[in-house]
Amino acid sequence: MTPPVIEFRGVGLTYPGPPPVEAFRPCDLAVNRGEFVTVVGPSGSGKSTFLNIAGLLDSPTSGTYLLDGIDTGSLRDAERTALRGRRIGFVFQSFHLLPHRSALENVSLAMVYNGVPRRERPTRAREALDRVGLGHRMEAIPTRLSGGERQRVAIARALVTRPALLLCDEPTGNLDTANADAVLNMLEELHADGMTILVITHDPAVAARGSRSVTIRDGLLSAAEGAVA
Template structure:
């Protein structure tokens, strides 16, 4: 990771006293006030038991939920100071999502599934098709561009999902249990792909319950009862 470039750019994610509470009765503080910075090009994993606040963290970082208080800046943009339409545009252009369930349309080809992420960018259809196929080549599926999801393995389907997340050229890739539905061999292949994306400069945040997956990150955020702690993992035994 090139730390010299970090100084020139704002962090991709910056939480300042960010919290999220749900009204009762009884009220639930899903995420207690926290501060965190994730710089461009970092690979950060997020761990914690069920109900600890991992999904809440992901939803706030992904602009799916609005914090109850505090400031969240994405690429230096105060997300609390923009309209709903501007938030949707930020989410669609700056954040790529990869989920445990692949969320692919069964009767659409791999290329068409990836193209769907570009529908709201008003790009010409030919450009969308070429960008989708480029993204599929980027994840090692250049030979499967016309295949239906029903003809793909679990690992290939997850690679299509990753290509769909990448095709908008986001600054942040948010992954929620990306290997949760995969066998160990296929999971290793997908994690290898994430490593390659990180080495190419992508900022990765991976939610996981798997200690081996968490250890691949440069550092790990630990959530417990809505409290966020930060621990360095690089170089640890």
């Protein structure tokens, strides 16, 4: 039986004091392969802490986090970094593209530290850009791309390492309505192709695009009202 991509068993995070601050209260959560899960909550609710734990940027202070069946708490720092690079693709609100590098170069650079042989990188980068509909814009630099196109490059960069999980942090936050809808349509297409996607958002309309939604409030994660099981 295939393990969940994300499995939290009593995972929580408390920052040391004095006084200690419980940023994320212990919870259980499973995200199965091929799911499109949205995590919604207001500013200050604990979404960033959840993102940092799920993305292996922070370690929980309680519980067990299994990523693709691997107990992340048993790993050394270098092993966690390598696992993050292999298994998680990140998409951020602010794109984080290198401004003087082409779309193709930005996507190719994601493979430098992932053990992908140099000769394979251009082909894989082109395939990723084709997949997000930017095969005709490979040589464009970010300043010559629209906001929606830049986010598509960021998605291609996240996909090029062939991750188990696409982790998106407010991916439409800097986009107008039309471009936001285009990006969400693309995520739905990737989900239809079998990609496991988790989107962090404060926007209920974005949260509704997932196949299942959970909410975070005051560091507590729970099923959102009206969520699809």
